[in-house]
Amino acid sequence: MNGSNRRRIVVKIGSSSLTALAGGLRREQIEYFAEELAKLANAGDQVVLVTSGAVAAGFARLGFEKRPKLTHEKQASAAVGQALLMQAYNEAFAKRGLVVAQVLLTRSDFSNRRRIHNASATLEELLNRGVVPIINENDTVSVDELKFGDNDTLSALVANLVKARCLVICTDMNGLYTEDPRKNPDARRIERVKAIDDDLFRMAGGSGSNVGTGGMRSKLEAARIAIRGGVQVFIGRAAAEGDLRRAANGEGDGTYFDAELQTLSMKKQWVGFHSVPQGRAIVDEGARKALAEGGRSLLPAGVRRVEGDFHPGDVIEVALEDGRAIGRGVVNYASWQLQAAAGLSTEEVQRRLDVARIEVIHRDEWVLF
Template sequence: MSSRIVVKIGSSSLASTEGELNREAIHFFATEIASLKATGYEVLLVTSGAVAAGFREIGYVTRPHLLHEKQAAAAVGQALLMQAYQAAFAAHGIINAQILLTRTDFCSRKRMNNASLTIEELLKQGVVPIFNENDTVSVDELKFGDNDTLSALVANLVRAKHLLILTDMDGLYTGDPRKHPDATRFEHVQEITEEIYATAGGAGSSLGTGGMRSKIDAAKIATRGGVPVFVGKVSLPGDLKDAVDGHGQGTYFDTELSSLSMKKQWLGFMSTPLGSLTVDAGAEQALIHGGHSLLPVGVQQVIGHFNAGDVVEVLNSEAIVLGRGIINYDDAQLRLIRGLSSSKVIQELNHIHRLEVIHRDEWITLK
């Protein structure tokens, strides 16, 4: 079983109420991670806090809202953040490595593979890799959702045993406990449903960009990749180990799924769909429960322009996304043969490379 743990720490846990970098918090989390490493775990850290650490230093009175101001603050703050981590981990004889990523890095299977090889070597050498988004060059309003999504992608990439998303809230509640004192905490979530999403509010802190909803999104990605997730608070010595051991202050998102191959991870969470297909109930059953490929007869509607080899989303008749796959036809061909039986497809097309619209080996279920 994997002994790898991915720990994600949000801005609200790393900055003081005045917005400055809280070095005591950095030292606390470094000590918690060092204790975890001492018990035999390999730990990877995904950290926010660059903008929160830098905006005071650069001269802003409050956290900036314009993109170029955030990027400038992050450029200053990232150096301060790593400096603080290096000093804190050095006290435990631990070396750190900085890894800055953007969404485009995950969209490229070649870049993902290169990143994976680098991470493996760092872990082999006993280094704690520290991940953050490369805020200075990001263009989607700095955007992995306060690094929640980034932490899930990293956890899947390294096939982690657990993903621990640390925040200033002790888990997911039936309502906002700050407004509803009678709200109760979800101890375990077996399935992420619309009802679960309905309990999530907006951003909980002025220092961070992610709220509970972005953490649920991250949990959905990680658990689909076979990685169980903890979302909660770590504030006292030993809390991080407690979270790993299953009795932390928070909510556990469970999964019985196996880890995904790098190809499936890319296909499901990092690729960019260039179109969509709507399929009938028989095709839905075959894809979701039967483990079969998608055939032309099951395709009802084709949306968008794409070529063979592109990624498309597949929806059911209720417009619910079932999954993604690599298409074997361009959109014009598929419009011509959608709904036809296999024998009629062969008659209609003079040359056919593969009968399947999406082969089961090029498919990932997301429902």
């Protein structure tokens, strides 16, 4: 991850790294990460912090003995905790001569192209002025993300959005192992990953603490998103002085994920990772091969059935009969049209239906998972 002095680095810190098991902030950890990030900034790097911890920081102040489970209790905890979290970050960074900015995002911000463009412009302005953006999921109003994972995917989306050189995901484990090293002492750490496949996901376990909500699986999913956008990823430990710098320089205590050479355009990133699918097309094996191996467009002949209500220009998901999603794309048919065309040859569709394009999804509007 070496490069010019003007690198753009996104660092993600989870709840378990910032808060105590009984709730509340660990101020010494806030100070540690502020010092590490300040050193990167002072060396010429542009840094973005994606932080969790609002719910964990706030629930004890509300009188809960442990992290609450009901949505309205978690949202109330986040409302209290987010203020405490930003106050602590602001004080810690101010000691080191840096200004911070709070940016709260939800999944709907990413699914709306105008809103995500506005967020991108705001982040660019902050970074160009030497400000450290501190980004968190807006847990007070967002239901989905409270269930989703410890902001791992958010950090990957942000890394792609700001065109980061690398994404550093800090965790209490020093990387990805073939098995859980806490249970099997013979487990082997994977030093570098060139491609993320199903075997890697099978190796990933669950969450490691009752404070955070994300496990290694969500971190792998985040890495998959980031590398598709051309961002290199580090997943590992940062606990000692200089660890963040070493992680950004390719010398960290963890696992590195190589960015893909053929990265997705911003439009395809939006289709594949930010958009909200309006329906589903279930396809046969022949269509899967054409899409996944042949780089072809999806034609009506390969469609088995249709789910949902959508219109031309909407994003839909493409899945196999077993329910496994293989990708997303911009559809050229309304749902009723595609249902009528499913399984038919191109010639038959042209005779029966009035559609602008014969392809269900053109390969230029398609993202393979």
